[in-house]
Amino acid sequence: MTAPRTLPPPASDRRLAQPERLPLLDVQGVEAAYGPYRALFGVSFSVPAGSAVALVGPNGAGKTTVARVISGLLRASAGTIAFDGQEITRWPAWRIARAGLVHAPEGRSVFASLSVEENLVLALKGVNHRAQAEALERAYGAFEHLARRKDQQAGTLSGGEQRMLSLAKVLALPRRLLVVDEVSLGLAPAVVDEVFDAMRQILRAGTSILVVEQHVERALALAERVVLLAHGRVLREGPTAEIAPEVSRLLPTGAGTLNTSPAAPQQPGGEPDRPEAE
Amino acid sequence: MSQFVSFVLPGIPYGCAYALMAAGLVLTYQASGVFNLAFGAQAFVSAVLFTIAVRAGWPGWIAFLVSVVLAAPLIGVLLEQVLFRFTRTAPPLVKLVPALGLLIAIPSLVQLVIGTSARVPSSLLLSPSEVYFHLAGSPVSGEELSTTVVAVVVIILLALLLQSSGLGLRMRAVVESPRMAELAGIRSERVSAFAWGISSLFAGLAGVLLAPIYPQVNAANFTALLVAAVAAAAIGGFASMPLTLLGGVVLGIVQEVIAGYLPSGSVLSSGLRPAFPFVVLAVVLVSRRSLRGAQPSLGDPLAGCDPPPPSLRPPARMAEVAIGSRVFAGVLAALLLVTAAVLVPGNWEFTLTQGLVLSVIFLSITVLTGLGGQISLCQATFAGAGAFAVGQLAAHFGTPVLLGLLVGGGLAAGIGALVALPTLRLGGLSVGLLTLSFALVADNVLFLYSWSGGGGSGLSVPRPTVAGISFASSSAFFWLVVVLLALVSLAVRLLGAGTTGQELAAIRGSEIGAASIGVNVNRLRVVAFTLSAAVAGVGGGLYASLQQSVSPTDFNYQFSLVYVVVVASIGIYTVAGAIEAGLAYTVLLQLIGNLPSRYSSLLGLVFGLVALSYVRHPEGVVEYARIWALDRAEQLARLLKRHEQAAGS
Ligand SMILES: Nc1ncnc2c1ncn2[C@@H]1O[C@H](COP(=O)(O)OP(=O)(O)OP(=O)(O)O)[C@@H](O)[C@H]1O
Ligand SMILES: [Mg+2]
Numbered sequence: 001m002t003a004p005r006t007l008p009p010p011a012s013d014r015r016l017a018q019p020e021r022l023p024l025l026d027v028q029g030v031e032a033a034y035g036p037y038r039a040l041f042g043v044s045f046s047v048p049a050g051s052a053v054a055l056v057g058p059n060g061a062g063k064t065t066v067a068r069v070i071s072g073l074l075r076a077s078a079g080t081i082a083f084d085g086q087e088i089t090r091w092p093a094w095r096i097a098r099a100g101l102v103h104a105p106e107g108r109s110v111f112a113s114l115s116v117e118e119n120l121v122l123a124l125k126g127v128n129h130r131a132q133a134e135a136l137e138r139a140y141g142a143f144e145h146l147a148r149r150k151d152q153q154a155g156t157l158s159g160g161e162q163r164m165l166s167l168a169k170v171l172a173l174p175r176r177l178l179v180v181d182e183v184s185l186g187l188a189p190a191v192v193d194e195v196f197d198a199m200r201q202i203l204r205a206g207t208s209i210l211v212v213e214q215h216v217e218r219a220l221a222l223a224e225r226v227v228l229l230a231h232g233r234v235l236r237e238g239p240t241a242e243i244a245p246e247v248s249r250l251l252p253t254g255a256g257t258l259n260t261s262p263a264a265p266q267q268p269g270g271e272p273d274r275p276e277a278e
Numbered sequence: 279m280s281q282f283v284s285f286v287l288p289g290i291p292y293g294c295a296y297a298l299m300a301a302g303l304v305l306t307y308q309a310s311g312v313f314n315l316a317f318g319a320q321a322f323v324s325a326v327l328f329t330i331a332v333r334a335g336w337p338g339w340i341a342f343l344v345s346v347v348l349a350a351p352l353i354g355v356l357l358e359q360v361l362f363r364f365t366r367t368a369p370p371l372v373k374l375v376p377a378l379g380l381l382i383a384i385p386s387l388v389q390l391v392i393g394t395s396a397r398v399p400s401s402l403l404l405s406p407s408e409v410y411f412h413l414a415g416s417p418v419s420g421e422e423l424s425t426t427v428v429a430v431v432v433i434i435l436l437a438l439l440l441q442s443s444g445l446g447l448r449m450r451a452v453v454e455s456p457r458m459a460e461l462a463g464i465r466s467e468r469v470s471a472f473a474w475g476i477s478s479l480f481a482g483l484a485g486v487l488l489a490p491i492y493p494q495v496n497a498a499n500f501t502a503l504l505v506a507a508v509a510a511a512a513i514g515g516f517a518s519m520p521l522t523l524l525g526g527v528v529l530g531i532v533q534e535v536i537a538g539y540l541p542s543g544s545v546l547s548s549g550l551r552p553a554f555p556f557v558v559l560a561v562v563l564v565s566r567r568s569l570r571g572a573q574p575s576l577g578d579p580l581a582g583c584d585p586p587p588p589s590l591r592p593p594a595r596m597a598e599v600a601i602g603s604r605v606f607a608g609v610l611a612a613l614l615l616v617t618a619a620v621l622v623p624g625n626w627e628f629t630l631t632q633g634l635v636l637s638v639i640f641l642s643i644t645v646l647t648g649l650g651g652q653i654s655l656c657q658a659t660f661a662g663a664g665a666f667a668v669g670q671l672a673a674h675f676g677t678p679v680l681l682g683l684l685v686g687g688g689l690a691a692g693i694g695a696l697v698a699l700p701t702l703r704l705g706g707l708s709v710g711l712l713t714l715s716f717a718l719v720a721d722n723v724l725f726l727y728s729w730s731g732g733g734g735s736g737l738s739v740p741r742p743t744v745a746g747i748s749f750a751s752s753s754a755f756f757w758l759v760v761v762l763l764a765l766v767s768l769a770v771r772l773l774g775a776g777t778t779g780q781e782l783a784a785i786r787g788s789e790i791g792a793a794s795i796g797v798n799v800n801r802l803r804v805v806a807f808t809l810s811a812a813v814a815g816v817g818g819g820l821y822a823s824l825q826q827s828v829s830p831t832d833f834n835y836q837f838s839l840v841y842v843v844v845v846a847s848i849g850i851y852t853v854a855g856a857i858e859a860g861l862a863y864t865v866l867l868q869l870i871g872n873l874p875s876r877y878s879s880l881l882g883l884v885f886g887l888v889a890l891s892y893v894r895h896p897e898g899v900v901e902y903a904r905i906w907a908l909d910r911a912e913q914l915a916r917l918l919k920r921h922e923q924a925a926g927s
Binding site for chain 2: 034035036037064068071072073074092093094097098102103105106107108109110111112113114118121122123125126169
């Protein structure tokens with residue numbers, strides 16, 4: 001076990017307490033690095049089937065890296081990731097996507113040279129013609145703004161519109177697990193509300209969600225569980241009700257860094273952000 | 279009318295081959311962002327294999343299966359897997375250099391394996407010379423018939439495939455961001471491997487179809503085919519398949535019709551026919567709006583998954599190591615010079631002088647590409663302009679060579695500026711292609727007149743005399759070259775260190791970024807081309823004076839390609855890199871010259887293959903080795919220091 005000593009009871013005990021909620025995604029001791037720059041140091045947590053989990057932490061904590069490792073964009077250098085009972089640690093990204101785990105990456109993740117509609121059609125790969133038409137309709141229904149710009153090149157959309165398109169791509173079809181990174185980035189507050197409503201809907205329809213979000217309250221309102229990440233390690237993990245106060249204390253609203261009051265545990269291993277020779 | 283038809287018909291096989299090759303170019307460009315100039319070499323390989331197999335008595339269709347259906351895609355997929363997969367999101371230069379390396383290395387390899395003996399190519403399907411029927415009074419031969427039929431069938435198949443499977447859309451997605459495509463469940467690797475396989479098949483097919491037109495299977499013919507195909511692809515905006523195909527066919531036909539109507543015997547009629555596609559390419563590149571910037575350099579939105587690339591700027595060294603390496607380099611250079619002057623036998627002195635002269639020409643690439651990040655595939659043409667100026671001035675006005683060098687440099691500079699003007703606002707790939715077409719036009723037309731390249735026999739050029747001292751002897755000339763090279767090197771260093779150098783570094787990094795901090799990008803591009811062409815012109819003039827004669831073939835476009843490949847593989851960012859490249863090239867050339875003639879292509883193979891490493895090590899192999907050695911030296915120095923401290927305390 002690589003987690004700090006100050007953790008509440010280990011994850012396995014809690015899972016025993018709720019035997020009916022098998023984890024859909026199980027991340028165990030994952031480490032990851034960008035070339036010589038190490039970013040994750042033994043991250044473990046799980047996403048129970050049918051539930052939403054919030055992944056929060058200060059800037060540079062490694063949230064995006066966790067999302068990338070899960071969806072196969074970045075290879076874990078150690079540890080295992082299991083999805084739906086299968087180990088997917090070494091699977092290529094396309095295979096993970098086809099298994100029903102979709103990832104909406106941070107930022108403007110659209111194909112800039114393709115039209116809005118072409119972007120959506122690509123995201124709807126593998127469904128028949130009718131289902132595709134329906135899904136397109138749903139997407140345009142959720143984001144009316146996009147409907148008016150069907151044939152526009154995605155690269156010429158405004159920043160917020162591009163963000164809408166990236167979310168529309170992953171919300172168009174029901175999936176097993178949705179990993180969204182920085183939902184509200186660049187979106188007007190009203191649109192953020194709509195997006196969170198849409199996520200609640202698909203959650204009710206059976207999709208599990210792992211959500212990374214800077215607006216901690218919003219994320220906590222949606223999620224049943226919270227994982228607090230800092231310096232590439234899991235600091236706290238547990239049901240929202242239990243650890244929300246602690247998370248709010250460690251990660252005050254608007255703070256870009258961890259609140260290092262005396263109660264916050266010091267990181268073992270010194271400065272993890274510094275490049276280390278391979 | 280019947281005369282017109284008789285001119286059109288021979289153009290059809292050319293047109294079909296151009297169209298096929300162009301379709302391949304567009305397909306790979308769309309699917310992997312690489313403009314694969316190596317298709318010329320791949321077409322050559324298929325043609326050679328086909329010819330060998332048929333000569334060995336294999337039935338035509340088996341030979342076809344093996345050389346085109348099997349070998350061609352295999353080569354393409356192999357290249358994609360081991361090389362071009364890594365260049366997908368790289369800047370244009372990084373994509374171009376390995377392709378050029380292959381364009382040179384592959385034919386060299388083939389020549390090495392099968393020797394230089396001329397091979398009479400065989401034709402596919404029908405017997406080439408037999409006349410099957412007449413069209414408006416003109417005979418239609420088996421050659422024309424079979425190329426047309428095969429090309430049309432293959433193209434229809436491709437169109438059906440792209441239409442029905444949504445593959446076109448997936449390809450466009452993959453080229454923009456293979457990783458984001460994977461997030462949508464698309465197997466990016468497969469999509470690009472498939473595109474490479476299909477387009478290499480097209481290239482191979484074009485090669486086999488076109489081979490019988492030429493008297494022998496010769497790599498140069500296939501490079502010409504390649505450039506014509508590039509022109510066709512440009513007509514289609516590097517994107518539209520129908521326009522590309524149409525462009526290819528029309529180009530082939532118009533080229534023959536022009537040749538038919540021009541008066542025979544003039545430079546224009548003999549030169550314009552081969553040069554016509556290049557002229558079209560130049561016109562299309564400059565005039566088509568959609569090609570401005572060609573491939574939108576939007577970048578992969580998921581590039582953040584990659585670790586940061588190593589910096590090109592050499593790391594700061596410990597003072598001891600920095601000083602030590604300078605002293606070492608200085609001593610080494612001095613030793614080399616002294617040995618060269620005292621010990622080296624006569625023919626090697628010539629080789630070394632040649633290497634240093636070439637270094638001057640190579641420094642022009644350091645200026646343009648190393649400092650300014652611009653691509654040019656006509657540096658040999660600039661050098662040629664300088665060389666011919668020196669020769670003509672000496673022949674007609676008795677102008678001293680050193681003065682001639684200045685004028686030649688000035689003339690080349692003017693041409694450089696003129697070439698730079700139409701490239702303004704063009705993207706890297708288009709600039710490369712435009713300069714290539716300029717080089718080809720110069721080879722085929724401009725340099726053939728007696729007032730420029732001296733006509734068929736070339737020009738004779740004297741060795742310089744300065745203030746009564748003659749530099750005619752080879753050792754005197756050697757020292758003159760050493761001094762001139764030192765001066766040019768110094769100038770390049772000063773240029774790099776000064777304000778202009780910093781602005782050039784800015785546009786090398788990002789033209790848009792540079793413009794946003796107030797750098798006049800257009801002016802700088804012209805400046806870079808002008809200065810670089812001036813350096814090349816001086817180098818070319820020196821080269822002519824060294825050889826004591828010069829002819830257009832000395833500055834053929836192929837040299838431009840070879841120059842870029844050689845400098846990029848040795849080290850394009852430093853003055854030392856250019857000098858090492860010049861010496862390495864001529865010394866290797868001399869060594870290989872001592873081997874039996876079948877090994878003459880070893881040089882192209884060596885540098886072509888080294889250029890492939892450019893993808894990983896854009897700083898060049900020698901520079902890479904130097905950094906490696908300095909790293910080790912630094913480690914050692916640290917160790918020693920620690921030892922000392924430990925001993926002291
Ligand atoms: N491509 C990369 N190369 C090197 N280091 C990287 C790269 N991408 C991220 N990192 C480093 O990895 C660490 C984790 O980054 P990550 O993007 O996962 O943080 P994050 O939690 O998503 O932050 P934010 O809230 O700012 O989005 C950071 O220290 C970052 O500097
Ligand atoms: Mg992030």
